[in-house]
Amino acid sequence: MKDRIIKVMETEGLTPAKFAEAIDAQRATISHILSGRNNASLEITVKILDRFPKLSSDWLLRGTGDMYVKGKPKEQQDLFGNTLAFPEKAPVAPEPRKEIESRPPVNVTRISSPEPVTVFAAPEKPSRRVTKIMIFYSDNTYDTFISEKTPLPEK
Structure with missing residues (x-):
């Protein structure tokens, strides 16, 4: 592909710097391709084909066929440009009505x-009480509160 890029530059009369400017690529990228250090990326190939629309993509990519496309270059199809002509409102067939069957209420007897x-009672738990409360503050200090031992109220 390197040789074909060189041929495009010669045919168009461009230096590597002017060619890089023409396809909007970095000069170093073109230099690396021409020296054989790197292969042309897809991005560079697309930029070349966009800048030179008469250039044959088959020739540039594979080296087959003529360098230039004969006749007018194919216009690129726009994905949303050609919208199909649909009638504004398509006739909609009415849905068949669904009849709901009405039934008399059914008498339910207990x-x-x-x-x-039998009702089971949950086992009683022994009464509990709070014995200690600790409060932690944002300045990494804390207070501890311990309750006095007071007898639990009897039930």
Whole structure:
């Protein structure tokens, strides 16, 4: 591809610096490509094809075919440019109506259970009380409050 880029520069009468300016690329990038240090990136290839639209992409990429496209260069298709002509409002077929069946209410009778219901009580926990409270402050200090031993109230 390096040789084809050199041929484009010769045909267009451009120095490496002018060529870099023409395709809006860094001079060092073109210098590295021409010296064989680097291969042309996709970005550089696209910039060359954008700047020289009559240049054949097959020739530039693969070296096949003629250097220039015969006739008018193909216009690039715009993704959103050609919108299809749709009628403004397409006729919409009405949805069939769904009939909901109406049924009379069903009488529900309670069935009493012959077995008695047993209620279980949760085991009692021993009463608890607060014995110590610690408060931590933002200046890394703290206070401790210890409760006096007072007997728990009986239930």
